[in-house]
Amino acid sequence: MDSLKNEVKEVIISSLQLEDIKPENINDSEPLFGEGLGLDSIDALELGVALKKKFGVKFSSESEESKKHFASVNALAEYISAERTNK
Numbered sequence: 001m002d003s004l005k006n007e008v009k010e011v012i013i014s015s016l017q018l019e020d021i022k023p024e025n026i027n028d029s030e031p032l033f034g035e036g037l038g039l040d041s042i043d044a045l046e047l048g049v050a051l052k053k054k055f056g057v058k059f060s061s062e063s064e065e066s067k068k069h070f071a072s073v074n075a076l077a078e079y080i081s082a083e084r085t086n087k
Contacts, residue, residue, distance in 0.1 A: 005077045007054070012073075015050030016043050028073045036072070044070055051076070057083045 009023035012032070016039070030036040039047070047070070048059045057080055059066040069079040 001077060001081065004081060005073050008051075008073050008076050008080070011050050011054050012037075012047060015046055026073060028077075031072060032070055032076075051080070055080045055084070 005028055006023055009026045012018065012026065013021055013023065026037065033039045033044070045061070048061075048066075051057055052059070059069065069075050
């Protein structure tokens with residue numbers, strides 16, 4: 001799971017062009033939006049597309065469940081792992 005979390009962090013950094021942030025600077029349980037990493041709704045769309053390309057997972061922009069998946073790196077990694085298991 002740690003390697004998956006690191007991959008998620010790398011996707012966040014590359015897709016959102018956060019050149020000044022390294023994977024080790026992102027706390028696994030830190031919120032991605034608001035006071036945490038400070039992402040916004042545009043970032044969520046870009047990140048969702050990048051995660052779909054990298055891992056083949058889909059997110060619904062209208063789903064409350066998707067908001068939970070984007071809560072943190074931990075939540076994203078758990079969702080991706082569960083989706084891989086379901087395939």
